[in-house]
Amino acid sequence: MSGQFALLKQRRFAPFFVTQFLGAFNDNLFKNALVVLLTFHAVQWTTLAPELLANLAAGIFILPFFLFSATAGQLADKYDKAVLARLVKVLEMGIMGVAALGFLMHSLSVLMVALFLLGCHSTLFGPVKYAILPQHLHADELVGGNALIEAGTFVAILIGTLAGGLLAGSVEHPVWIAGGGFLVALAGYLSSRGIPAAPAPAPALTVNLNPLTETWRNLRFARENRTVFLSILGISWFWLYGAMFLAQFPAYTKNVLGGGETMVTALLAAFTVGIGAGSLLCERMSGKHVEIGLVPFGSIGLTLFGLDLWLASPVGLVGTTAHQLSALLSLPAVWRVLFDIVMIGVFGGFFIVPLYALIQSRSETSHRARIIAANNILNALFMVVGALGAASALGAGLSIPALFAIAALLNAAVAVYIYGLVPEFLLRFVAWLLVKAVYRLRSEGVERIPLNGSALLVANHVSFADAVILMGASPRPIRFVMDHRIFRTPLLGFVFRHCGAIPIAPARDDPALLEKAFAEVSAALANGELVGIFPEGNITRDGELQPFRSGVARILAANPVPVVPMALSGLWGSFFSRIDGVAMKTPFRRGLFSRIGLRVGTPLAPDEATPATLHERVLALRGAVK
Structure with missing residues (x-):
């Protein structure tokens, strides 16, 4: 796998990789630190219940993806993506200034505005993140580059989430959270200065600020190539599937494994290691070209290990107090759970990396960023629908392991549907x-x-x-x-x-x-x-x-x-x-x-x-x- 790692030494990839890594890290550092503060010190900020605040924060962060993805896609097609990346980092530093003001004023409203703006920052960077790769990488490097981006993103999410929790619980005044976020944003800006120019494919484009009409137009661009559009649906389904599993880890740890916060971290780490390993293995398994035959292989693994997680979930571990991590790791049943989660991540990497590379390689260059913006919109929509569906099912009395089983079976049904519409996936898998x-x-x-x-x-x-x-x-x-x-x-x-x-x-x-x-x-x-x-x-x-x-x-x-x-x-x-x-x-x-x-x-x-x-x-x- 030396080929893809060699990209980390090259200017056409390394500065961009560091920039996107620090951006994903900062998003999750601030978001999780804020959620931890509102969960454990809610009475200092508001009279709202902590559970409501956590879901409100998640909704506010994802809202910009619906409102501004279409605009972000136009900007990435109209202007140099390297310049846009630097401007987004400047915006990120300003957002940390707004967050610092919110902490100083002890104002929940200002902090929610900062969180909304951070969602805007991620929305603007999304089309740049994936549309720039085909401009700087050769065709035989596209899979390896996407693999590094996916692995790096999930590692950044995990480290940022952990750092946010630690920072919220250790600093004397929460304004230091914003200070830490500002330093990360500054480091991201400095790394973005090294990104080579990525000229605009459609500089004469007139930006349409109406999110509804432009969203529809972006979706129409994506639908022009059936394989590309179904790949977008496949990616969106994966984000629904993966986000649904990740969202259940805290409650699964508490109500099934009988563990505490350290066990939640272990589950998150297992998933991150899995998806990182699966993503990085894609280049070797695909022979450095866009091998969509890995996609059915990935969907098979997602289903099988999702079902096994349901079967492996132990019964009778929950007690009056949370078990220590060392005690849980002494049980073979818990290792089977961890193994299943790692393998869900591995096969998730096999599933998602070729789909991203396929979208990049087969999208029309003149509106590639807008197609990626359409992908981001559908990703967000699917995640919201998945969260609402999971909440409804659990509210109706379904157990978390049973929810995993139903999601795995639905994954099989979605796979059969997509491969029936585009047999090229299945034929490439057979090949x-x-x-x-x-x-x-x-x-x-x-x-x-x-x-x-x-x-x-x-x-x-x-x-x-x-x-x-x-x-x-x-x-x-x-x-x-x-x-x-x-x-x-x-x-x-x-x-x-x-x-x-x-x-x-x-x-x-x-x-x-x-x-x-x-x-x-x-x-x-x-x-x-x-x-x-x-x-x-x-x-x-x-x-x-x-x-x-x-x-x-x-x-x-x-x-x-x-x-x-x-x-x-x-x-x-x-x-x-x-x-x-x-x-x-x-x-x-x-x-x-x-x-x-x-x-x-x-x-x-x-x-x-x-x-x-x-x-x-x-x-x-x-x-x-x-």
């Missing part, structure tokens, strides 16, 4: 499993597949798994031209059709479908997509490379694009090959983890890419291993 679990793929030259623009990918055809394996190895989606008969298979037909595969038939079988296939290939290449073909026309029956047909020449005559030769090896003799005459007849024919290879050659110019030349290149790339 990822084939590449990582069923086979041991060794690839060479994958970086030769263009990260942008159209290209024709040409490969040998050894097995029924070829297209799926190539999808799993490619950093970008590929639209494969496939035999029309595979679309008659209920499951495979549904998945490939929704992933943009192009059905083709021989002229003698269906000349109209043949012409339609060439028209779709031409349209895809004109639109800047990758198109994959198997010029042999059929899966080999003897393991040898068959002659390449003339369809390549027809495609290039209409769309002269670069041609990338690729060769699969090691699949002949596998379950999916026709070594026994009929494929998929003998399960585990070669066992699991058998070695396969993929070699990608140097792209050829269109005028060089004749069928004979391509046949020669693919054969040379494959070598002696079939």
Whole structure:
């Protein structure tokens, strides 16, 4: 994982990482310190109940996300994001001045204004935070950069929450809380000075200050790309799911585990370690490209470990006094609870990091920040709905472990719904499993597949798994031209059709479908997509490379694009090959983890890419291993 950590030494990432880390830290330091003060010293500030004050503070902090996210997205598209980051830090220092005034005046109203302004600070920084990454990072660094941001954010939240509680209980006068926040904001401003310029993608944009109409417009931008919009819904669902679990930790500790504040901290730390580890592992597991196949894997883990947390929750631990942390950690049942929470965090990282990277890579550059603003609005909405739903369920008598179980089952239902709408997630998951679990793929030259623009990918055809394996190895989606008969298979037909595969038939079988296939290939290449073909026309029956047909020449005559030769090896003799005459007849024919290879050659110019030349290149790339 040295690749992503190397970003922390580079100016195009490190100053921004420190800036966002300190911002998340400061938000939670002030918010939690204020909540602790109002919880334990409420009579000094107001006659309202502490429980009401805590929820009021949470609501005031999240309100700006609804009111100003749309405006924040416009500003991040119109102005240099590095300049905006510095201005946000200046605002943060001013907010700490307002907080200091509130503490000096002993005014709850002024402190709530400061909390509201801190929510505004986070709202303004949100679109900058995610829209700046694609401007400063290369495509193969996007997953690693997002992983560091997610891990750093949760660590900052945990440390800030702990520091806020400690500060509230240890300083003689609460004005020192604002003083500490000001120093953190100052450090954030100084680090922001090192962020390189991030020029505005839409400097001529006219800012619309109406939050309702602009919110609707941002959502419309997001809906233009179905995969991006469903990714936003997936991220919003995760924040609902994760926030619901985190919100229950204090009551779960008290009413189920029988512990005190230190046990709550242990649960928060377990979740933070988990999501940090899961986020950082994403780069290695995805091969440094945006691997959305990890998203279904993440949702499976979120469901399984959410259900196990319900099953693992002990009974009979609650006593008249809170148990010490050491006493609870001596119980195997508590370690199982901690393990489940760590794993929820790990699989949460697998789920959320690829989705953020997908939104950044597939959003239109001119309004990427506004799409991220739409994401922030929906995140906030989902968290509020989740909090209200959890409060209603618990108020109706549902136990906290049972709430965890219901949330886990709902997570499975949401996952099935999203993957049904966009089978690309599911297909990439199957491809990822084939590449990582069923086979041991060794690839060479994958970086030769263009990260942008159209290209024709040409490969040998050894097995029924070829297209799926190539999808799993490619950093970008590929639209494969496939035999029309595979679309008659209920499951495979549904998945490939929704992933943009192009059905083709021989002229003698269906000349109209043949012409339609060439028209779709031409349209895809004109639109800047990758198109994959198997010029042999059929899966080999003897393991040898068959002659390449003339369809390549027809495609290039209409769309002269670069041609990338690729060769699969090691699949002949596998379950999916026709070594026994009929494929998929003998399960585990070669066992699991058998070695396969993929070699990608140097792209050829269109005028060089004749069928004979391509046949020669693919054969040379494959070598002696079939």
